[in-house]
Amino acid sequence: MISIQNLKKIFTLDKQPITAVDSLSLDINEGEIFGVIGYSGAGKSTFVRLLNRLEEPTDGTIFIDGKEMTKLTSRQLRLARQEIGMIFQHFNLLWSRTTEENIAFPLEIAGVPKVERKKRVQELIDLVGLTGREKAYPSQLSGGQKQRVGIARALANNPKVLLCDEATSALDPETTNSILDLLVGINEKLGLTIILITHEMHVIRKICNRVAVMEKGKIVEHGNVLDVFSNPKQPVTKKFVEQVVAEGDQDDSLEYLLTHIDPVGKVLRLQFTGTGTNQALISEVAKQFSVQVNMLQGKITQTKNGPLGTLTVQMIGEKIEIQKAESFIKEATVEVEVIRDDS
Numbered sequence: 103m104i105s106i107q108n109l110k111k112i113f114t115l116d117k118q119p120i121t122a123v124d125s126l127s128l129d130i131n132e133g134e135i136f137g138v139i140g141y142s143g144a145g146k147s148t149f150v151r152l153l154n155r156l157e158e159p160t161d162g163t164i165f166i167d168g169k170e171m172t173k174l175t176s177r178q179l180r181l182a183r184q185e186i187g188m189i190f191q192h193f194n195l196l197w198s199r200t201t202e203e204n205i206a207f208p209l210e211i212a213g214v215p216k217v218e219r220k221k222r223v224q225e226l227i228d229l230v231g232l233t234g235r236e237k238a239y240p241s242q243l244s245g246g247q248k249q250r251v252g253i254a255r256a257l258a259n260n261p262k263v264l265l266c267d268e269a270t271s272a273l274d275p276e277t278t279n280s281i282l283d284l285l286v287g288i289n290e291k292l293g294l295t296i297i298l299i300t301h302e303m304h305v306i307r308k309i310c311n312r313v314a315v316m317e318k319g320k321i322v323e324h325g326n327v328l329d330v331f332s333n334p335k336q337p338v339t340k341k342f343v344e345q346v347v348a349e350g351d352q353d354d355s356l357e358y359l360l361t362h363i364d365p366v367g368k369v370l371r372l373q374f375t376g377t378g379t380n381q382a383l384i385s386e387v388a389k390q391f392s393v394q395v396n397m398l399q400g401k402i403t404q405t406k407n408g409p410l411g412t413l414t415v416q417m418i419g420e421k422i423e424i425q426k427a428e429s430f431i432k433e434a435t436v437e438v439e440v441i442r443d444d445s
């Protein structure tokens with residue numbers, strides 16, 4: 103759906119060049135939710151604004167749905183932008199217009215006749231869960247409701263792509279989750295390609311299929327969310343991963359725990375990387391084999407593609423039963439590391 107080659111944006115500030123996006127190349131598939139994560143100043147906003155040419159690229163090419171965005175005339179660009187919706191951190195609503203008037207705005211610009219417009223606005227209001235709030239002004243809406251108006255407005259002209267610029271950063275955690283659920287629902291229902299930029303790992307973990315990590319205008323690492331976060335290579339990626347799987351903290355307390363448990367059985371560290379496993383595994387082990395499972399510590403987080411994290415357990419029982427249980431766990435494609443063997 104989107105193909106970007108060698109994209110570059112250099113701003114000039116006080117006669118000094120600032121490279122905000124640097125030789126960036128990336129392909130984004132149709133229908134996926136693609137996350138871009140990075141710290142403040144990494145170039146995320148500039149990157150996403152280059153996609154619909156809210157910023158003009160200094161160099162490089164951008165193809166969206168087969169159209170070379172960088173080559174479009176201003177009239178062609180206006181039409182192409184109807185196929186690219188965008189939502190913003192601070193919503194960017196028109197404060198003197200009601201919910202329905204805000205949503206109708208892009209339809210008015212596209213020249214959609216009044217009767218059709220009315221019908222479409224009502225459909226969108228129902229889709230984003232704002233039924234009953236049609237006549238409210240933005241000042242009368244909560245943050246989450248304002249973002250719902252922003253989403254409905256972005257979807258008005260049936261875009262193929264939705265760009266989300268820190269769309270949940272101004273919202274509390276609960277509202278963030280409800281907006282993320284709405285985005286997933288829209289992605290599934292409409293088959294829309296979503297590009298979402300954020301500095302929050304939680305957002306990536308919850309809804310993205312793939313992720314790119316940005317630093318100093320470049321993509322330093324990208325791939326499937328589980329692959330990138332179960333095996334982060336760059337220091338910046340490792341820092342983000344620690345937000346959801348704090349392994350460093352765990353090693354110290356494990357050392358302590360190991361000196362305080364009976365030296366029996368086997369201590370295993372199970373690494374969950376999403377491939378066809380779930381937390382029911384442990385209860386299954388306890389049911390099928392004559393072993394006791396003593397949970398020592400763990401941190402498992404759910405991603406869109408399955409669980410990710412580690413669990414450290416002590417297996418107590420006959421040596422042969424422990425071996426059987428260990429093989430069973432390995433078959434479930436969980437990585438197993440023996441931390442201590444007293445069996």
Ligand SMILES: Nc1ncnc2c1ncn2[C@@H]1O[C@H](COP(=O)(O)OP(=O)(O)OP(=O)(O)O)[C@@H](O)[C@H]1O
Pocket residue numbers: 113114115120121122140141142143144145146147148149
């Ligand atoms: N219009 C502009 N003029 C000059 N420099 C700019 C402009 N817009 C962005 N920059 C610079 O480009 C770099 C990247 O900024 P950008 O806003 O894209 O980063 P970001 O990752 O989105 O960070 P944040 O989340 O803080 O916005 C920064 O050094 C910023 O100061």
